[in-house]
Amino acid sequence: MNEELIKDADAFYRLAEQKAAHYFESLYIDVMKKTYVSTLINDIQSWKHNHIRHYSLSSLFSRRKGKADSKGYHSYIKWLDYTGKLDNYLDRSISYIFMRDLGKTLESPDTKTRVQRVVDNLKNRLTQSIETDQGEKSDMFTMASLYRKAQEDGIESSFVWLLDKLKTVSSNIPEGMDAEHAQRKLIKIIAGVIMHQLEEMGDEVSSKERSHKLDVAIRLGYSYGLTYPFIDDLLDAKVLCPEEEEQYSDLIRTTLITGSVPELEEWTGSNGDLIRYIHSELREAFEYIKGHQGQDTIKSFLQQAYVFFNSQEVDRLKDLSNSNYTNEEIYIPVILKSSSSRLITRSIINTTEDEGFDSRTFYYGIYNQLADDFADMFDDMKDGAVTPYTYFIKYHDKRSDLINPFELYWTVISNLIHRVYNSDSKTCEVILDRAINGLKRFKERVGTEKYKEVMKLFASGNSNFNDLVQNMVRKADDVDFFDKLLRDHMITSLRNERKEQEEFLDTVEILRKDINSILNIPKDEKFSLSIKEPIVGAANYSLEGDGKRLRPIMTWVMGVKEYGLKESSIEPLLRSLEYMHTASLIFDDLPSQDNASTRRGRKTLHQVYNTAVAELTGLFLTQKAIEEQSCLENFDAKTVLKLIKYSAQMTGDMCKGQAIDLDSKGKQLTLQQLNMMCFYKTGKAFEASLIMPAILANAKESEIKALKKFAYHAGIAFQIKDDILDVEGDQSLLGKSPGKDAENNSSTFVTILGLDGARKEMWEHYCLAMEALQEVPLKITFLKHLLNYIVNRDY
Known part of the structure; x- marks a missing residue:
């Protein structure tokens, strides 16, 4: 490989690392000084007036009796509409997506207009099934409904192409990896790229141009999303032996440094057939992305992709039994991979960025990553993965220098609200909604006793702040989000579909034998x-x-x-x-x-x-x-x-x-x-x-x-x-x-x-x-x- 190309890639990574180190240092100072405590106490005290309801005994009884279970997708939407809560529910949900995935500022009048347009459209679609009382039969996320939507946009061929691709990917997920998770992640990435494309082209484009751009977005989304199951998840799952992992990682690294996919040499491990399929599919995906990059953007794309891959590799190679990692070694790769993944999503559609987009995306990434790592800490602990939470759990009583990741999480929230988003009230509202909802969901999933143990371990040291947060977790209403409801619905639907499909195939096979007889x-x-x-x-x-x-x-x-x-x-x-x-x-x-x-x-x-x-x-x-x-x-x-x-x-x-x-x-x-x-x-x-x-x-x-x-x-x-x-x-x-x-x-x-x-x-x-x-x-x-x-x- 060309030594100069390697030097250039490493130099760019070092620059990104320095930027992440500077960001981490500022967060570290805030954690040590606990400046976030008084700031967020004031924020939460103001915020809670919109979320803590005072009820009479009779109204409390009827409220508890009548509230729908948020696990029931259709019934919950119906309940939200009936109680007049649907508009606010969708508004905070879409606002959050504009901020998280599109890198927008919520104080912008243009963003507010666009959010309202999406909310109105989504509400109309969601309530159609309620008005006709069709329930699950008219679910907007069934295959038939999605194809009808594709027809409206003139992208039926893209939809059919994607279905075939998802089917093939799912059938090639090896044992030891989760095919449902891979499919869900792919769909999420594709949806993210489509959102960026919709935001970029606006409403002025012709129907023909719109169809073309959406077709490209679907294929680009698939091409980028493919890296999650076939690079990140594959290497994490330990499906490949150590020698195969090294050989495969070298292939990816060479591609990102040179901008060209090397030929697959003779594969000596036991996963040759799998790697040959993945190599072919990833090469096609990489070439498609490259083909839609301009000469001035391809270098930036490759650099960001290299930062993303390399930071993941640094994290992947960590060993939970190593008690000597510094705070910087734990957190800097997290900052890099969480920010670069979103920068890549925006860059692959080869579009202009809003002023401040790069900065907002960089600072925002770790917030989302820390929230995800908190939710997954027990699974990560079981897998022996090194994350800020698993490392703190293992060594907090032996290493007094370790930062409490839960404190860092709240520090990042304070930093986002007041330094990145300039104390915007809507941003404060949405971010605090999300934070409290994340804790509520975690508590519901692990149970009250386990939740108390976790909170005792990660308590910030300031009892006033801890008590206020836990009081909000117990009492706050109207903090849930549509994307979480949709995610749960998708997981449930995929599992039910798979179970029903297995039952269908079993029934067919049993009856086939009986009929043959x-x-x-x-x-x-x-x-x-x-x-x-x-x-x-x-x-x-x-x-x-x-x-x-x-x-x-x-x-x-x-x-x-x-x-x-x-x-x-x-x-x-x-x-x-x-x-x-x-x-x-x-x-x-x-x-x-x-x-x-x-x-x-x-x-x-x-x-x-x-x-x-x-x-x-x-x-x-x-x-x-x-x-x-x-x-x-x-x-x-x-x-x-x-x-x-x-x-x-x-x-x-x-x-x-x-x-x-x-x-x-x-x-x-x-x-x-x-x-x-x-x-x-x-x-x-x-x-x-x-x-x-x-x-x-x-x-x-x-x-x-x-x-x-x-x-x-x-x-x-x-x-x-x-x-x-x-x-x-x-x-x-x-x-x-x-x-x-x-x-x-x-x-x-x-x-x-x-x-x-x-x-x-x-x-x-x-x-x-x-x-x-x-x-x-x-x-x-x-x-x-x-x-x-x-x-x-x-x-």
Whole structure:
């Protein structure tokens, strides 16, 4: 590596270190003199008038009875709106974000105007679901809602791209790291970059330019955010052995010093596949960021990134068993990494900075870091990580020279309010709200007794100040923040989603095995050994393939779980659906139709036997399906007859769809024609899987109508995903050769719309299907995850 480049990088780091040392020295003096105590006592005494309520006995009782639990996202928003607190709640929340993430001063008239605009917009969105009483069904943070928002901004392609990236990252998070945390952190970083971009471009830009800038912000946010799971978290998690860690750190350091990602040499550790993926993804991300930097800003970006990485490395290499670290060694890296991370976020969108932005961001960073380290101190202690709090806990009784980090925290708050933000009343209000809320949340999480122990350890030495703070923790109201509520909601949602998804996959796998066990057709005893009868063997060959069995699985869930039908009573229906589906595949694969060579990971039926046997087997399975339906003996005859009539109509429609498909080869269909063809080919089978159990359960017509609507859009989404996989799928996963549509000159969503357009169309039908579920008066969890599976599957 070029020695001059190394010197330049180290020189810049030393300058940043000197600046941090000067800042720390001023804080140290204030801690020693305890100047923050009298200042903050006065601030809190003024502040508490807005947060300590005096109630009569009756009003206190009704207040306690009526207050919503802030853990319930929807109910809490509803309660805030009902009590008239929502405006102030959102105002302090958005004001804090403008100050923390955008580096704004709250006394600025322009900032006040922008904050109010965001508050009004957010309030409108939050209260829409309350007014319609839709609750979680219209959650603005569901996948469908987010895609609709992306459509409004013209960035659907960016949204789909991001979903694919997040899915891939999550699947590559190694054991020993938290995939949910990585995903959440990535989303937070992306949101931060988008906020900076929105703030930078204002409201004057055209819709086309706005879409372009938001697209770039999403990709830049992902590119920068990727460094958290794949650099910071990876190195912290001890997934790599020491030799791998050193080799990997050298790669990152070389990149930031030279501005170029080195080639990955032979990897000698056990994590070669992981590192090769990460190296490829990070190189792409780094090049994207570089490509959006001007010549005058790329150097600054690399310098700040180097400071961030190097300060993290300095902290990471600390050993909690070392009792000799100085205060400077503990705190200076914290100041550097906490300030540089925010400076990078602003710099990557290559924008001009407000006057004083750099200074405010530098001084502000340690406040947020100390608050985070306080909240995480027990986890950090467990992991053996060196933070100001863990080090003080371990050595406070042996080292009288150590600064109490909790005192430093309050010193930083005093410094921010009065020196950095010039004693602005709104800033004082918001920062004290945040500080007291942080203590309240910590107390709630660890319990009162543990909280008392912590406060005793970190008490400042001034009883008046300590008592005042704890009194506020006990009594103060209206100090909570939307970003914390949203964070908790996101964590809960991700965990619930993962749990539901695991339950969905478990259910699918169990039912798949159960259904496989009942599909085999016994040989006809009428045929003697001297007469060869290939049809039953051919049918069983097709049925034994590695099918997904989605249709009978859907029917089982709807019939047994939702309508309460007996499992044994609907077995014939499950068989009939799979027989019918398998018959359609046999016909589909014939030389006269798609002429496929593989299906479900094996040779197609006509190749194993011959075309005539395949045709007869398809017909045999179709009739066998009707025979099974006639065996639904636990239901009245009229209901079974209605089901058979519906089944026959559905089969006829599927034949029409296939005929349209065959006739369309070499022709360019319109999107409307393609939708109709795919619904008849695929959507009808999805519909039957839902409607047949509904018919047996005598469901209301309105319910059947809503299920049909869901099936229409889910079926088309399924077909679009098939078309996409036919272009870019993996044959080992698909169980059939990709590229068959192009070989047959078939009209598909990809040939008509292109890959990007096909993805948009798939997500449009995804949203319409999800919206249709809101009209279904049943539990929708399984169908929701079925839809997620449809659009995210790899085969």
